[in-house]
Amino acid sequence: xxxxxxxxxxxxxxxxxSDLDLDVSQGEIFGLIGPNGAGKTxxxxxxxxxxxPTRGKVIFKGEDITRFPPYRRAQRGIxxxxxxxxxxxxxxxxxxxxxxxxxxxxxxxxxIFYKNATARNQERVEHEKTMEILKFVGLSExxxxxxxxxxxxxxxxxxxxxxxxxxxxxxxxxxxxxxxxAEEIATMMGMIRALKDERGITSIVVEHNIRAVIGLCDRAVxxxxxxxxxxxxxxxxxxxxEVIEAYLGAEQDAI
Amino acid sequence: xxLPAQVWLQAVANGFAIGWLYVLMALGLxxxxxxxxxxxxxxxxxxxxxxxxxxxxxxxxxLDLYAAVFLxxxxxxxxxxxxxxxxxxPVQGQILPPIIVSIGLTLILTSGAVVGFGLFxxxxxxxxxxxxxxxGSAVPKDRIIAVVFAVALLLLVYLFLKRSRYGQAxxxxxxxxxxxxxxxxxxxxxxxxxxxxxxxxxxxxxxLAGSILELTPFMGTQPLVKGVVIIVLGGMGSLLGxxxxxxxxxxxxxxxxxxxxxxxxxxxxxxxxxxxxxxRPQGLFGHE
Amino acid sequence: MNRNRLIDIxxxxxxxxxxxxxxxxxxxxxxxxxxxxxxxxxxxxSSLRTIxxxxxxxxxHVGFTLIGAYGSxxxxxxxxxxFWAALVIAGLxxxxxxxxxxYPFLKVKGMYFAILTLxxxxxxxxxxxxxxxxxxxxxxxxxxxxPNPLTIPGVGTISFDAVHSYYYIIxxxxxxxxxxxxxxxxxxxxxxxxxxxxxxxxxxxxxxNVAWYKMVNFAIACFFAGIAGALxxxxxxxxxxxxxSRFGVWTSLYLLVYIVVGGEHKFAGxxxxxxxxxxxxxxxxxLGEYQPMIIGALAIFVxxxxxxxxxxxxxxxxxxxxxxxxxxxxxxxxx
Numbered sequence: 001x002x003x004x005x006x007x008x009x010x011x012x013x014x015x016x017x018s019d020l021d022l023d024v025s026q027g028e029i030f031g032l033i034g035p036n037g038a039g040k041t042x043x044x045x046x047x048x049x050x051x052x053p054t055r056g057k058v059i060f061k062g063e064d065i066t067r068f069p070p071y072r073r074a075q076r077g078i079x080x081x082x083x084x085x086x087x088x089x090x091x092x093x094x095x096x097x098x099x100x101x102x103x104x105x106x107x108x109x110x111x112i113f114y115k116n117a118t119a120r121n122q123e124r125v126e127h128e129k130t131m132e133i134l135k136f137v138g139l140s141e142x143x144x145x146x147x148x149x150x151x152x153x154x155x156x157x158x159x160x161x162x163x164x165x166x167x168x169x170x171x172x173x174x175x176x177x178x179x180x181x182a183e184e185i186a187t188m189m190g191m192i193r194a195l196k197d198e199r200g201i202t203s204i205v206v207e208h209n210i211r212a213v214i215g216l217c218d219r220a221v222x223x224x225x226x227x228x229x230x231x232x233x234x235x236x237x238x239x240x241x242e243v244i245e246a247y248l249g250a251e252q253d254a255i
Numbered sequence: 256x257x258l259p260a261q262v263w264l265q266a267v268a269n270g271f272a273i274g275w276l277y278v279l280m281a282l283g284l285x286x287x288x289x290x291x292x293x294x295x296x297x298x299x300x301x302x303x304x305x306x307x308x309x310x311x312x313x314x315x316x317x318l319d320l321y322a323a324v325f326l327x328x329x330x331x332x333x334x335x336x337x338x339x340x341x342x343x344x345p346v347q348g349q350i351l352p353p354i355i356v357s358i359g360l361t362l363i364l365t366s367g368a369v370v371g372f373g374l375f376x377x378x379x380x381x382x383x384x385x386x387x388x389x390x391g392s393a394v395p396k397d398r399i400i401a402v403v404f405a406v407a408l409l410l411l412v413y414l415f416l417k418r419s420r421y422g423q424a425x426x427x428x429x430x431x432x433x434x435x436x437x438x439x440x441x442x443x444x445x446x447x448x449x450x451x452x453x454x455x456x457x458x459x460x461x462x463l464a465g466s467i468l469e470l471t472p473f474m475g476t477q478p479l480v481k482g483v484v485i486i487v488l489g490g491m492g493s494l495l496g497x498x499x500x501x502x503x504x505x506x507x508x509x510x511x512x513x514x515x516x517x518x519x520x521x522x523x524x525x526x527x528x529x530x531x532x533x534x535r536p537q538g539l540f541g542h543e
Numbered sequence: 544m545n546r547n548r549l550i551d552i553x554x555x556x557x558x559x560x561x562x563x564x565x566x567x568x569x570x571x572x573x574x575x576x577x578x579x580x581x582x583x584x585x586x587x588x589s590s591l592r593t594i595x596x597x598x599x600x601x602x603x604h605v606g607f608t609l610i611g612a613y614g615s616x617x618x619x620x621x622x623x624x625x626f627w628a629a630l631v632i633a634g635l636x637x638x639x640x641x642x643x644x645x646y647p648f649l650k651v652k653g654m655y656f657a658i659l660t661l662x663x664x665x666x667x668x669x670x671x672x673x674x675x676x677x678x679x680x681x682x683x684x685x686x687x688x689x690p691n692p693l694t695i696p697g698v699g700t701i702s703f704d705a706v707h708s709y710y711y712i713i714x715x716x717x718x719x720x721x722x723x724x725x726x727x728x729x730x731x732x733x734x735x736x737x738x739x740x741x742x743x744x745x746x747x748x749x750x751x752n753v754a755w756y757k758m759v760n761f762a763i764a765c766f767f768a769g770i771a772g773a774l775x776x777x778x779x780x781x782x783x784x785x786x787x788s789r790f791g792v793w794t795s796l797y798l799l800v801y802i803v804v805g806g807e808h809k810f811a812g813x814x815x816x817x818x819x820x821x822x823x824x825x826x827x828x829x830l831g832e833y834q835p836m837i838i839g840a841l842a843i844f845v846x847x848x849x850x851x852x853x854x855x856x857x858x859x860x861x862x863x864x865x866x867x868x869x870x871x872x873x874x875x876x877x878x
Binding site for chain 2 (some may be wrong): 600647648651652653654655657658659661662663665666669670673674786792796797799800803807832833834835836838839840841842843845846847850
């Protein structure tokens with residue numbers, strides 16, 4: 001479904017990503033791991049469209065999307081959940097979701113002045129779809145709560161909900177489990193798995209929590225200094241001596 | 256382009272002299288912008304009032320011209336502290352309110368000047384009389400003295416920034432306000448210094464300009480616009496940028512009207528800045 | 544329709560009726576002309592606020608007013624178009640220019656965008672000031688004719704040479720424009736604008752073409768600036784582009800003052816702000832040179848002490864009153 005070929009990203013003189021090849025198959029949960037600064041978020045940014053690679057290609061469902069702006073990638077079915085809780089701050093939970101439905105609600109110009117029966121109908125349909133997603137992430141009780149008033153875990157769930165509103169085929173999750181307690185982590189992991197099993201949504205997950213990656217991902221790739229150093233099932237990858245070395249090395253640097 | 260060398264020389268000399276005056280304004284604007292994030296649109300009025308103070312001190316009161324300039328710089332510096340504390344610090348950090356405050360301040364100062372000083376034009380006595388022989392043409396002495404004075408002031412400021420502790424702190428704050436704060440630099444002190452120096456420099460600029468041009472209550476708007484153009488061109492927050500930008504703009508203002516029509520010479524600098532903003536928003540020397 | 548909505552609609556209807564009756568009620572030509580200009584300024588301030596909805600500040604709104612003014616005047620005088628067509632086309636000219644400039648301009652950050660717009664407006668003004676053959680250069684454009692008499696079947700012919708008729712033209716056009724702007728602000732379009740303002744990266748991720756929405760916002764706002772300019776041209780009968788004219792930098796800045804004094808967070812804010820400042824200016828007119836000082840002091844007062852503007856006063860009063868009640872209750876309780 002997603003192919004990355006010869007991806008390079010240079011910031012000034014620094015090579016953040018070098019010559020990366022990746023393949024993600026439809027319906028799998030794909031893990032992207034590695035020590036801090038390995039370039040994982042940079043890769044995700046290039047899949048999501050926040051910036052473009054210095055060299056290389058990003059191909060989604062056979063289409064070269066390397067230079068597409070983010071909104072066009074969203075149109076093609078890629079949704080992104082950002083690392084920090086990026087939400088529409090002045091909107092309620094419900095309104096955040098409605099914004100997420102942008103791609104799938106046809107709104108005409110005349111609606112600015114007068115809402116006819118079709119428009120009102122569509123609003124009802126959107127409302128139902130919203131409630132369905134909110135029930136899935138467990139926020140159906142807080143529809144009128146301002147997004148910024150939610151506790152961290154709920155905000156994370158809302159971020160996921162907004163991404164789901166775009167009816168994506170590929171979900172990009174940037175550290176979805178950070179800052180959560182054990183219960184919230186289990187819930188989130190369950191949701192991501194359910195998305196794959198029930199809706200066939202492919203996910204690329206960038207994560208630090210290795211245990212979660214093992215429990216969640218079908219396949220994983222390890223990056224270190226912008227290069228791929230291992231690929232395979234999570235168990236294989238984690239037991240790979242080079243990978244262990246990379247993480248230890250990073251720890252050493254931190255000390 | 257078959258203009259005699261004299262005309263060229265005159266144009267360049269004029270441009271050079273004006274350029275240094277612009278730098279005095281631009282440097283002040285840069286300080287206030289980097290320390291407080293505020294675009295002080297009333298700075299032109301500081302320049303104007305500084306000029307009028309020199310006039311009143313030297314003409315009716317008969318004070319020595321240089322003493323008058325010095326006193327005016329002190330007075331405006333004190334006024335700057337007052338403005339910083341009561342008008343600008345409360346609205347620091349936002350974008351629109353400081354603009355409104357400075358607009359209101361401009362209105363008050365300009366109409367105050369009209370009421371207090373009257374609308375008719377007058378001049379500060381010339382800094383020097385006569386002219387210099389240079390490469391076959393006459394360059395007026397007062398322009399040279401104005402440039403020398405301006406450059407001397409700027410060197411003082413430069414020394415302050417390089418050698419004194421407060422100066423170093425200002426440079427650090429100009430580059431990165433947050434990290435400077437984390438290093439223990441007091442932002443309020445920086446703001447005060449910024450306004451103090453900026454207003455003193457503006458007063459000097461006004462005094463120098465007032466002896467070459469005429470004093471009117473509205474003389475501050477053009478230098479302000481030029482100042483804004485310069486700091487954008489040179490890079491907001493860059494002191495080197497303000498200096499270089501000022502000289503470039505001054506030269507453009509001196510030389511372009513000789514070659515081109517009035518339209519082009521007034522429009523060209525603006526278009527250049529627009530292009531720079533679009534291509535390199537942080538200006539020639541800015542860092543972002 | 545529920546009761547609140549009924550009250551709102553009927554009070555606005557009453558207001559509109561009163562506005563239509565103003566020239567009949569107030570025989571004073573001077574005040575009618577002041578109100579006419581207020582109408583134009585209200586349209587300018589409200590359209591400027593539309594740009595603020597995206598958290599962008601335009602310091603060059605007068606540039607588009609200039610395009611509308613000169614555009615409409617020249618279309619009528621040199622091309623021979625009727626007033627109403629020229630009005631709309633002039634507005635479109637301003638809007639299209641904004642659309643074109645919007646693409647590069649809106650990519651840059653707040654402060655830089657503001658300066659870009661300022662410089663653009665100044666450039667336009669300087670070009671108009673110096674272009675003798677097109678705009679009369681430093682002498683300006685004079686003898687702009689009034690609209691041709693309008694014949695409404697069944698009602699009669701309305702001719703437009705008196706101030707009163709201008710007042711009505713401005714009233715009708717401004718009311719219609721304000722209606723459109725109001726509806727826009729409460730529509731799905733404005734919803735997207737708010738989303739973009741809150742988090743434009745997230746807006747992109749959910750498929751909103753941020754650049755396009757920003758451009759459309761800017762274009763619509765500047766379209767109305769152009770319309771206001773056209774109204775001004777035919778009302779004033781002559782145009783000049785020198786530094787102190789209506790198309791100078793200061794007018795753009797004044798518009799911002801109208802918005803902030805009135806209150807930038809509500810639709811009616813710029814309207815109230817324009818009215819209040821105009822009224823204060825008019826009543827301060829006998830004070831001559833002190834007039835700008837009073838406006839300046841008012842602006843500083845509101846910005847420092849009344850964030851949210853004058854239109855936020857009822858709310859603040861309510862909150863203050865509520866706090867006062869709580870405190871007195873506490874005192875009573877402890878006594």
